[in-house]
Amino acid sequence: MEQNAAETPSPRVAVVLFLLKDKCVLLGRRRSSVGNSTFALPGGHLEFGESFEECAARELKEETGMEINKTELLTVTNNVFLEEPKPCHYVTVFLRATLADPEQMPQNLEPEKCYGWDWYDWDNLPNPLFLPLDKMVKSGFNPFPID
Template identity: 40%
Template structure:
């Protein structure tokens, strides 16, 4: 890896305030994380968010909004992969997600964002911290 890549993370929230997280398998295992993936050439952030959520959870979201960016240095130190992530948020009625990629995820669950299951993936943890604080970016010293 000679330069950072762009990741997309999606915070899907229900009316009761819970958000969707899954436990990863394979890449980024054994961490819990919000849905997301890689920005593909020619895609908008919103298109990537909608595609990744559908591919991973079977849920359909609409009108996701960019709320934050994260610089995922803990993942770089642990895995040698440096990603900068664009974080989007989207409301959802709270349908039961489907584990559409069982080779990549153990399953999805709705959780209280102030009590995240552990261990939690760096980009996801930073994304949720931004979401909860209303900040678009948190420096290393603010976390």
């Protein structure tokens, strides 16, 4: 049975970044219809023709003003949000990076989308976490490289 394209939302691709500093990760508190007031990684929608790495660097710069070193692909998750005001489906690409300059401080350059950015110890994350990140944390995932 075919469904009308207007009735069924299409999956979208999100690219998010584990920005690591010491044993901390950068998180922002979302202002959004999806996951409002939850803590999430920096990131956003993949644009046409853009690589995952380009998307992560662009989104971080747009959201925080910070620049990163080389990124590394960590994993991909499949997330369906049925409980939100408008159901949506995201394939989320997770990358990892460190700051190009460790002295950079995050700025909140999109206050209409985020309450602010801060560094959180991986072993003491704030709550509530955004669903895709929460699922990863509960599964035991660790974004830090093994020494």
